């Protein structure tokens with residue numbers, strides 16, 4: 259399909275490395291952002307790195323968020339207005355980053371992302387994923403002007419957050435398959451560049467699985483680069499399609515119905531095993547996806563996610579209802595088929 263005009267918004271500066279947390283002020287100065295920011299964080303990242311960040315922004319106020327919601331976005335907007343903040347800096351995992359990204363968009367001010375965990379590609383992308391009641395909104399927002407990812411901090415984060423980031427990238431394989439299917443069946447807007455970048459990112463991560471090991475700072479570096487690349491694919495596409503297909507619908511549904519949902523990346527990884535099977539059957543690539551997840555130490559079963567089998571089946575049979583996004587789930591997988599795919603792949 260020929261798009262009359264395309265507007266691709268990308269981060270301007272990406273700073274990645276050991277100790278770069280102390281360079282946020284310099285990176286912001288380089289962007290010519292005037293005035294004082296509002297710092298947005300959550301409790302643990304605040305404890306770990308809040309003071310080092312505040313030391314670089316005289317007089318900046320801090321808002322600490324606990325849960326992702328549209329109300330929390332409203333609170334950040336109010337706090338920024340009250341403080342006269344001219345831009346936002348988010349420090350933490352996906353929660354404070356998504357909320358600040360959306361609040362910055364509402365305020366029409368710049369936004370800088372300082373991830374403390376390599377947990378998923380939302381730390382870089384131009385999308386905020388916010389739950390509301392029974393649905394989840396993937397809201398377009400400007401991507402961060404700068405991403406400052408301190409590999410020392412990320413490498414010291416719980417290892418599960420890093421394996422979740424890896425699994426989020428590995429899930430790009432099935433996301434792109436869903437995108438191509440939707441293009442063929444529903445004529446949805448598609449970008450071969452974004453699809454190729456997304457697939458290549460997953461390929462490179464899997465090829466580098468050997469350097470992704472607990473205790474190795476290089477892991478945080480490899481994974482962060484992949485997350486940046488996947489975020490750029492979403493920016494080129496102008497949607498999360500290159501990195502979010504049926505496996506994400508499955509995960510979003512688990513977030514709603516599971517008593518204790520697992521990490522986003524871990525859920526989409528298991529979802530990817532299931533949806534790859536749906537795409538290409540028992541002799542398809544689902545084993546390669548499962549083995550890639552195993553190689554980096556991410557869950558491949560419901561038990562490893564800490565979610566019971568019934569909930570996994572319910573999520574798989576109802577995931578298609580969560581959002582208007584055509585995928586291999588079509589108009590729904592029935593319970594018998596869901597049990598068959600989950601059993602064959604060893605997920606349950």
Ligand SMILES: NC(=O)C1=CN([C@@H]2O[C@H](COP(=O)(O)OP(=O)(O)OC[C@H]3O[C@@H](n4cnc5c(N)ncnc54)[C@H](OP(=O)(O)O)[C@@H]3O)[C@@H](O)[C@H]2O)C=CC1
Nearest residue numbers: 300301302326351352353374375377378380385386387415
């Ligand atoms: N925009 C997008 O494209 C996407 C957005 N998302 C959104 O991101 C959120 C989930 O992201 P995720 O990063 O998992 O969530 P969080 O921001 O909730 O972080 C996960 C956990 O890790 C803790 N944490 C963060 N950094 C460190 C660290 N360095 N050391 C120790 N603990 C740390 C957090 O602490 P604390 O509890 O104190 O915050 C939290 O308990 C959801 O809101 C989801 O909707 C998910 C995928 C994609």
Ligand SMILES: O=C(CO)COP(=O)(O)O
Nearest residue numbers: 379387396498501502506
């Ligand atoms: O998680 C994402 C990409 O990895 C974003 O996807 P959603 O648009 O489904 O929230």
Ligand SMILES: [Zn+2]
Nearest residue numbers: 378379426526
């Ligand atoms: Zn994701």
